[in-house]
Amino acid sequence: MKVLIIIPTYNEVENIQILIKSILNVSKDLSILVIDDNSPDNTYQTVKNISEMTSNVYVIKRNSKQGLASAYLCGFNWGIQKGYDIFCEMDADLSHNPEYLKEMIEKIKTYDVVIGSRNVKGGKTKGWSLFRNVISKFGSLYSRFILGFPPIYDLTGGYNMWTINALNKININSINAKGYLFQIEMKYKAFKNGCKIIEIPITFIDRKYGKSKMDLNIFMEAFIKIWKLRKNFN
């Protein structure tokens, strides 16, 4: 099993060094690919320096900020070409604890998709305001409602592991969502295409360093275009 952790970055210089170190502490056998969109804060150069001194750490620089979804698609395609068969999405901002990777890797041996979930028993968020919690819970409930309550409780979360088989079934290059909708679309398509999916509880920790890239456009894309996603499958 060749595992690739894909981390999109935009201005994550304080976080990325800590994250790479803690992923490699979990296992030296894991490969890490950072996709940076020419962050003004020097994230690319920082990771480039690490990659030159560390085997299994790779970095791709794109010319401009093109969104989380296209960064992941770039990462998946790179990994497929290099012969990886397990792919893990992870945020750079230390919200996703690498300690969960062990359990995810264990589970991916018998499932197509493993979702790090804030919304199953034992899962939670730490450090979020009441407002952010309400928005997130509302977003999850709203998307599940529109999509007919698929048995996935964290549709928007970004800590997910996929087998190559799942990526092929989803046909990732047909995905054109940009923000949170990307995560919803991937999971919903996996479910509709008969992938075996499991959610494991995680504690999501709010970012300490750097700024959130979440904005109203990302939110509204999910809010409105989810109707199209539903229509395409019914």
Ligand SMILES: Nc1nc2c(ncn2[C@@H]2O[C@H](COP(=O)(O)OP(=O)(O)OP(=O)(O)O)[C@@H](O)[C@H]2O)c(=O)[nH]1
């Ligand atoms: N390459 C690339 N990475 C991005 C882009 N937008 C966001 N990211 C990265 O995607 C990950 C998730 O973005 P966040 O800003 O943490 O979004 P979020 O987790 O919904 O928001 P917070 O919880 O407030 O941090 C982080 O690692 C970001 O650096 C982008 O346009 N290009």
Ligand SMILES: [Mg+2]
């Ligand atoms: Mg974040």
